[in-house]
Amino acid sequence: MSTLEQLTADLTTSMKARDAFRTNTLRQMIGAVRAAEKSGKVARELTDEQVQAVLAGEVKKRRESAEIYTGAGATDRAENETAEADLIETYLPQALTSEQLDQVVAEAIAETGATGMKDMGAVMKAANARAAAVGRVDGKELSGRVRGALAGA
Template sequence: MIRDDIKAAQIAAMKAGDKESRATISLIQSAIKNRDIEARTTGPIEDDDAHVIEVLQKMVKQRRESIEMYEKGGRAELAEAEAAEVAVIERFLPAQMDEEETKAAIEQIKADTGATGMKDMGKVMAELKARHGTQLDMSKASALVKGALS
């Protein structure tokens, strides 16, 4: 389980004296804990790894947006700090599908669902998330789906 990997990495970072990694891993654990508290109202979590991956993907997305803003503002040192956090967070994410694999998955879903136009985008996106949600950045996949359906 990813939670176990995160805990083991926290211990390893403490033993190695790696303050930056330890701080980022603490942020990860805090975000997961917050998400667990939010999820209590919806009932038990079926797939814990998918739950954790969702949190990690959100954290990466937030940091990439921050990097972009820091670079526009001329704050390279803050952008580098965010990039270092992204590197630590991505260690716990499964391998992501590249653009060609994503396009192939979209074409397969289009064939399976009979999607023909933009009116079917929601159906294709829902199926794509169900099948490959942990391996995709859904914001990038959305642009590819839009291109495939138009």
């Protein structure tokens, strides 16, 4: 079952259970996916990876909003944004652990034969490809690990 099909099935279940929070969040996610499908010159059907990329973007938006709300003293809104982000993350692959991330970076450096910061682009490309095959990774965290590994090389 694709991610979009799972979202739709879970929406039906949450509507039957009268779970307003979950129903609202799932509707927003399906809407974001549908909007992404219609964006551009020609409407298209998204692959499962593209759907997950849309969902990852929605998680990022909610995490950033939660930080802004927390800074403004609106803790109830921040908690709601965080809860929505947590719910959306259940539809995404597991994030890589710190050890897995270090291993991906080491393998990417070995694969590209990188010797310094000038090779960062090639290492990032290889590391992103490896990380995508294994799980989900935050780009900033991956970039920081690659930068640290190359600076020590």
